Amino acid sequence: MHVDAHPAAFDRDDAVRRAACLFWRHGFSGTSTRALSRALGISGSSLYAAFGSKGELFDEAVRTYALRYSAVYERAVAQPSIAGALERVLVGSVEEFTRTQDGHPGCLTSSAVMADTSTTLDVRTYVADLQRADEARLRFRIERAVAEGGLAEATDPAVLAGLVQTLWHGLSARAELGA
Incomplete structure (x- = not known):
């Protein structure tokens, strides 16, 4: 019988995914280094x-x-139609938030913002900045759709982008509850 003398290669992405699952379930403070190591x-x-x-x-x-x-x-703002872009944001988010095959329901960033976090990263600011950038990206796509005639001229891009963000946050919160 041949035994491989080399240990399996360390898969950093898999390790981060496994750690994220623990942080989802137990929060930052509730996840011990020993549990992470295991x-x-x-x-x-x-x-x-x-x-x-x-x-x-x-x-x-x-x-x-x-x-x-x-x-x-x-991926959403790259869609050729505004309807496709809005659908892709919402459907893509649902798909991402319900990746149960990865061992987690919900949105880690929502969990991290609401729960205790490490002191090495201002999670609330980091996540808020990313979400503002995502909303701006969507707003620019909506502005383009208005200019190209894909949406009514009276459409307020900031209001529509804000509505989609509100739906996104609702999907995130519902997924955290197991929906």
Whole structure:
């Protein structure tokens, strides 16, 4: 019987995903370094070597998922029609928030903003800045649709973008509750 003397390669993306699942369930303070080490299948010293600290791992998880949510907006505004763009924001968000195969329901950034967080990243400001940028991206797409005749001239792009953001936040909150 041949035994491979080399350990399996460390998969950072998978480790961040596993850590995010713990942070979702237990919050930042409720997730111990020991639990993280067990979930990631590495020693405490390896966890520190890979991520620096529990706080830095949490921050990386928040950034990773926040950027995934922003990517939904990037794909949406690239749609040829405004109806397709608005649909893609909402459907893409539902798909992202309900990735139960990844072991989490909901939106990590909403959880992180509402719960306790690390002191290494101002999560509330980071998430708010990204959400403002996403809303602005959508507003510009709506402005383009108005200019091109895809929406009525009387459409207020800021109001419509704000409405979509409000729906997005509602989807996020409902997903956190398991919907």
